[in-house]
Every structure is written in C-alpha cells, then in structure tokens.
Amino acid sequence: MTFARIAIIGLGLQGGSIGLAVREYLPEARTTGYDLSPQHRALAAARGLVDTVCETAADAVREADLVIFCVPPGAMGMAAEQVREALPAGALVSDVGSSKEAIAKALGEALPDHTVIPAHPVAGTENSGPDAGFAHLFRNRWCIVTPPAKVDMVMLSQLVGFWEALGANVEIMTPGHHDLVLAVTSHLPHLIAYTIVGTASDLEDVTQGEVIKYSAGGFRDFTRIAASDPTMWRDVFLSNKEAVLTMLQRFTEDLTALQRAIRVGDGDKLFDQFARTRAIRRSIIEEGQDDARADFGRGDHEGVSAGKL
C-alpha cells in the first residue's frame, strides 16, 4: 500500500521534483503543496508541480497521509510547527534534508505525536527554486532513510516503497552515520568549492577576467558546485557542524602532508596519492548507478547527480 495524499512543504528543487515524480510514477496519488514565498507558490502552480498549491501550510496537510518537508535545514522546525494543528493523527512525517540528526530532532520536537522518519535523496543539482525541479531527479539515485531506533515498520516500508516508486535505490542508516558519511562525500566538497572559487576571485595578481577566461576543467567544475544555494548550504554546515569539523580536520592534515611533499620535492608521495585517487575514481564509475555520473560538470538534468565524490 502506498500513500494516497501527499503534502509537500517547500516547492523548490526537491519539493517540485517530488511533485512531478509522483505525478509520473504514482499517478493515483493526489498532491498538495505549500511554499512560504508567494512567488514560488505562483511559479509552482504555473508549472503544475503539485495538483493543488495551497495558501497555507495547514491547508496543504489537512488530508495528507504523508507530509514531506522540502525546506532548507534551518527552516524544518518552523515549517513543521506550522502544520501541527492540521496534520491528521496517522500521517507519516518525512523530509529530504541534507543533514539528518539535527533535522530529526527539530521535526520530532515540533510534531511529538506523529511518526517521523527522515530521509535524504542523494540527488540534486546546483539549481534551486520551483523552476529547477524535474520528474526524473531521483531515478537510479540513492535515497538514505534514517528511521529512529523504535520505528513503525509498516510506515517504514511504505516510505521505502514510495522512494523506490520514484526510481530511487534506498539505503537505511542511522542519522549519525548518515551525517558522517555525507560530511565527507557532499558537505566537505561543497565547502572546498566555495573556498577555492572565493580564493580565485580575491587574488591581487590575477584578474577576474583571467579567472573566467582560463577556467579550465578543474576550476569550472568547482564553480558549478559553488553556485549552489547559499541559504541551504549555510544551514547544512550549521546543522552538521560536528561531522563537518571532524572531516575538515582530517582533510587539513592530508592537505598539509601534500603541501610538504611539494615543498621538499617528494614526487613519490605525490604520485602515490594521485595514483590511489585515480583508482578510486575509476572504481566509482565502474560500479556507478549511471555512467552520466562520470560527467561531473554536466548541466543537463539527466547527467547531474549528487552521489559523486
């Protein structure tokens, strides 16, 4: 059995993609949606991201059996509070946030009488807002579901079935382990991209024009990642602070080791490291869910994935 009435709170890239995917893959289900921004509500209605765009969050959830919060991590608690009075007693609460422990806590505190099973589709792009969504975003991508220790198994399997219906491969993890894994595979790479693009734009001896003109492969890929939504990523780092700082510490140590190898002319050290990472890249592509994953900088929807290292 799947969900009949799905409410989506936040109609940006994720919420819009879920709405479109439900229409394509679960055509029996009815969708309602709400976005805090009146402009986003209008755009969502114009694109038909959900069957009904509501004027309040409460109206959107009134008849829902599943509500999915698709707002920035820092807005999850407030968005959940807005539906507390209207949410039917048996409705399942979930989300798509990029960090899990802090969001699970915020949703649980805002909706203490409901079952909350957080999830994270590891699928996205650098684009945001109601124009960014597309129905195939989740196809052949991972969705990590992070149930609490004591969970309603029927609801868990319903949620797993929902994501599988949208084309995702589901993995179950604890929220804490999710946050550690994603800190290194997604959050740290974004921090590095934000840093290097900022550094390049701040140089005194190299002009902005030169940076743009000569932005060959490597730098260009970083600029795509560094174009990701500032609100969302501010919230990701603040909500996954401990795991990101742990990974950043390790990264800094490894970077310092390479810095030393360059300074002392230790070519073997550099070569060994680069050979090791090249093998990792190749094994990712070989067992990749989609060959398009290899194309890191591609801007079209089919080729963009989040699971890349």
Ligand SMILES: NC(=O)C1=CN([C@@H]2O[C@H](COP(=O)(O)OP(=O)(O)OC[C@H]3O[C@@H](n4cnc5c(N)ncnc54)[C@H](O)[C@@H]3O)[C@@H](O)[C@H]2O)C=CC1
């Ligand atoms: N962008 C990506 O590639 C991915 C994002 N995520 C997660 O998905 C969530 C949503 O991200 P996107 O869809 O990319 O962001 P987005 O910026 O495209 O959409 C978020 C929407 O939420 C709305 N909003 C903000 N506060 C609200 C509130 N209190 N009530 C109702 N609507 C509100 C905004 O107006 C916006 O339309 C985030 O938690 C993010 O961590 C997960 C996987 C990938």
Ligand SMILES: O=C(O)C(=O)Cc1ccc(O)cc1
């Ligand atoms: O565009 C990319 O490369 C991404 O990495 C998208 C993305 C952003 C945040 C997530 O939590 C998951 C995926």
